[in-house]
Amino acid sequence: MAPERATAQVAVDCVVFGVQLALPDHPDADDRLMVLLVERGPAPFAGRMALPGGFVLAGEGLKAAAERELVEETGVKLTYLEQLYTFGAPARDPRGRVLSVAWMALVRPSAHQLAPDTDAADARWVPVAEAPPLAFDHDTILATALERLRGKVRWQPIGFDLLPPRFTLTWLQRLYEVILEQTFDKRNFRRKVLKTGLLVDTGDRLTGVPHKPPALYAFDRDRYERLQTSGFSFEL
Amino acid sequence: MAPERATAQVAVDCVVFGVQLALPDHPDADDRLMVLLVERGPAPFAGRMALPGGFVLAGEGLKAAAERELVEETGVKLTYLEQLYTFGAPARDPRGRVLSVAWMALVRPSAHQLAPDTDAADARWVPVAEAPPLAFDHDTILATALERLRGKVRWQPIGFDLLPPRFTLTWLQRLYEVILEQTFDKRNFRRKVLKTGLLVDTGDRLTGVPHKPPALYAFDRDRYERLQTSGFSFEL
């Protein structure tokens, strides 16, 4: 008697990190690394927080499923999810064999309205440092994503989707400091990011601040996209 | 009428890279980066070369399935497969919805006997540069693995499983040159690898060579494992 091939349901789960800096438009934002979680309605794990996600539909691609579930459960619409890892321990879901293909992204919370479609889900940004124990093996997924995020940030430019179109170098520095949980020397940070050629000085300055008005920069989109592929090293 | 959840079969495929340097024990080895392929027996793609792999069994973990299929189809027994990526385009397998969780490894061919268990498979090492068009989307999987391998090698030590327990620095250098398809300066290479503290001079020399007998080194296993996690930079 030959052993059975596994037939599995396929789920996707999304680890969406968010950083909302306290900028002029959101002066009282919580300056920490957040993750987007939903509260589960149905069993199993009813009432627990979980990563947004759900089952892949017949004929649907994996990434498309992740994007769809994210919109349905949170209202967040993304197009640049990156595949993280696939979790497939036989007993990871009490309902039966369910694989989860996990995806991740990094966004600016204020650029997205939380508007879950399904009544099941109550979507919230939660500081990563304060995330409660999650449903299924989502703690492991989150930990894996965090490790990947911190590695990735040292290799690839970030900020395009996390900052307004024009921003100060101090904001960019704060972004890195929040994500990497370390501080950088202002002069060295500036030298380094300016040397990438990633930033364009718009010539304008931020006004209305009770100190010397800082210069506003923008990303050079072409160069940004090239550096996303080719990478650079970001040690400070 | 709600759309159907997909139920999929789950496959694993293994990209096993091999480098067989021309060392004293294998003086006429083919000094190139190889990949382990099998010839498919059954349809679809009967007669085509493919990555070794197959279906996950009920109750079986993903990595365990990859290890099992690799032994069954090629006789190669590994314990350090690394998950690469999950391929799940709806039409990637003509038989129906089949996800493939791909795994990769880098080994020394001479350390493994090719002894496929199943009559279906004829296992062979093929130079990556000469791989024929493969079954399913295995060309894409191979390309993804190659890219990942070249990135990884600049970050993590390699060689433990690719060289004999005691080896010369020239062999180690050749290994890097074969994998990265570039040459390095001998003096700079030595300085760099010795500085990692990864290598221990055994005090012995290789004898019987028609030139100055080279020193034999070994890996410091502890340090090797620590560097596998923490990493280093390998630019020459």
Next chain:
DNA sequence: TCAAAAGTGTTATGGTTACACCCATGA
């Protein structure tokens, strides 16, 4: 004695780190 690979050191360059003060503004 020849062929083959081993082994070795220096210099120029550029990146990294550490560090402190003056500037422009709004209140």
Next chain:
DNA sequence: TCATGGGTGTAACCATAACACTTTTGA
């Protein structure tokens, strides 16, 4: 005038890159 963050330069150190000759052996 004060508080706040913006903005700037230098020196010491270390890593990298480029480069050529002598040594040891077996045949």
